[in-house]
Amino acid sequence: MAKEVFMPKLSSTMEVGTLLQWFKAEGDPVEVGEPLFEIMTDKINIEVESYEEGVLLKRYYDVDEEIPVNAVIGYVGEENEEVPEEPPAADGEADDGAISQAEGGRKYTPSDVPTAVAPGTDGTPAAAVSGAEKAPADADGKVRATPAARRVAREQNVELGSVKGSGPKGRVHEQDVKDALDSTKATPLAGKIAGDQDVDLSQVEGSGPHGKVRKADVMQHTAASAQVQLSEDTERIKLKGLRKAVADKMVQSTSTIPHVTLTSEVDMTHVIDVRKSLLPIIEKQTGYRLSYTEILMKATSQVLEAHPRVNASLIDHEIVLNKSVNIGLAVDVEDGLIVPSVKEVNHKGLAELTEVSKTVGKKARDNQLTPAEMTGSTFSISNLGMYAVDGFTPIINPPETAILGVGRIVEKPVVVDGEVEVRPMMVLSLSFDHRAIDGAPAAAFLTDLKERLENPYGLLI
């Protein structure tokens, strides 16, 4: 009996995975534990290994295709066994969705991620609400939808999670599914040409009745793309995987959150002293070098404890005051940005913080972060201090309500006690969500943070 190979659901927010490569061709023998294919989620790349022994009978998808979670992407079985020509519809949206997700998780587990990554297990607010532009999911990961909507989605092979719901609490109605289908309606001829020329029909504006895409529309679209290509020798990078995840998140954040950015200049004289004194001690203890980032994290976490509104998340019209102070660290990785979360920063000493943040930074760059390490932050820090950057306007990482941008430390003449002195100065840029935080409390937070950094011995208290 041939066994399905599923697209694993690796986190509660994962909806699709992009197939990066197949390790096996159709007809190749497969051992248990052998990697079958590699996927990229919105967060990580992962090799998925086989839990069956046999022959890879069928591959339904090609490299670079986006595949919904729990979709059957192939079959492993005995040689010459019959399998369907077309992939069976994913039953992830059906009423027994949760069960089949669990099955998917059992059968095929990513080789470097613990099986415990099941929907809702990390229990952090971030996990429950990310992907807010899509249909909202219940606590068990199920999309809210009417039975009729589920039926139409099943019949038409529409992924419910990708449909925007118009009902109460974002519930997906039958018409929403139909509208989603309509949005890429094309004539048979236009569909064939688009398929052949690799044109994404959803990107083509239809001139037919109700926006139906006709041949002329596809031709015009390809001609327009060709024009761009002809006009200059461009390189084209498809928005996919992590790049797409970053792009989507940025659009979501800037289009929904009213950002305000405050800046303040901090005299870093004493922080520099503290770092100098602690650096050898921490390096000896942990093997890692203490950087300003950790001191900033520590100071920020302490000030956040005193300003819980700045450590809040805005979820579904509610401001959630988080008890933990988990700080997201923006890490620049190849063609993207990852924000691993360092948990309970306020309860960690500088040595532990140094070790933890250096470790997650490396894991982020090596693509080894676990979903738990990427979620749950309550406030983020983006440090561009290594560049010739003073102030900037950081973009909030929702559902967080504020983010701190850190600039370089540069020696400047400043007036101290009526005298001009040269001091190492650094600009802090605090962006906050004006829906959740007003200007005065944000300014108070930034002022306290400046105070704490200028008198860092308070960190010891």
Added chain:
Amino acid sequence: MMKTYNLAIIGAGPGGYVAAIRAAKEGLSVALVTGGDLGGTCLNRGCIPSKTMLKHAEVIEHIKDAKTYGITVNDFSFSIKDMVDRKHKVVNTLKNGIKSLMKQNKVDVYQGYGHIAEDKTVTIENGGSLDGLETIQADNVILANGSKPFVPELPGIEDVDYYTSDTIFNIDDVPEHLVIMGGGVIGLEIACIFNSLNTKVEIVEMADRILPGEDPDASDFLRRELGKKGIGIHTNAKITGIRKDDQQKAVEFEAGDGSKSMIETDSVLVAVGRTPNLTGIENLGVHFDGRFVKVDQRFETSIAGIYAVGDLIGGYQLAHAASDEGIRAVNHILGEANPQAESIIPRCVYTFPEIASVGITEVQAKEKGYNVKTKKVDIAANGKAIAAGETSGFMKLIADDKYGEVLGVVMVGSHVTEMISQATSYMHLEGTVDEIDSMVFPHPTVSESLGEAGSAWLEKGIHYS
């Protein structure tokens, strides 16, 4: 005070009156100005009279063929007067229909030729008397003047009586012998009518084949079928003159090889084409493209706000093309930003057998650079056709090999004019040959042949390969 309208339409043929109704339904105030009868050439002197007379001819053909169905008709006769009377009734029924539609949609109909000025005033002459002039002011004008039979300047033509399509459907006596100048749609349909009325019909066509604009397979097929009925066809024949010869007329023509011939006849029909009717726009100053008024793709002339549709602008010179153009002109007047894709206009010839086609021909498709693949399926093996004893004809599918895009369909046979819309639907909705193959056609019907043509094109034919 001068009456004002959002839209004045000149001409009440299928271009004009259809546009008038659409515009009125969209809320415009509309004046329809016509020097002739409601329904224009189509209803009064064209499509409808010819189809009525063709039906009479078809009944005669059925009676003549009755024996093949096991039915003996011992004696029958017909009256041309009664036939023409019936034609009048048909025309009047439809004309009254249009009249009430005008009333229902509150379109003001002005009887009289309209003279249009650049400022979009229309002066209507009433009964030709200058005193009865009435002037209306419009925001927009659609010229749907139509056309009239073109009579070429031939030596001797002024000295003989001849018929045109304007007069032949009101004929008093059935001629013994009819020479038809022109082997186009009009000439061929009239040839079939009079062939059934036992007139000896001869067609003289200048081109190398009849229906020169249609698919060569179709025109060759029709030529053979008409030949079997005893219709004489002279192609590559250039008429050089007409002589009056006692009671008879002599039509002289020159063959392609330069040899001269002459046919003696008692009657002549001139059916070499139609020329635009320019009454009322002689001094307007719109630009022309040859004989025809020049328009852009929104059917606007060189004068903003003045549109032209139908036979006046050339093109297919078909009633339904004119109606489509009229509606498009109205859409533009109503502010439609982008003109829709060019309409796909089906073409019907109501000869025995009929010819219906849509899209482009095989030759045109190749010229346009398509990777053309065609499939022709004979109707001879179709169950319904055999049962009806109407087995002559074929369906030909012209499609692009790459995507199975349907480029054109040609149908020849009985009732094919009623079936061409199926092919038009595929083209309009951009269905491909795969959809023709997978769609279920009812059995037994002649229309199954289209499905068979689609399947056979894909090399999946059931009854055909």
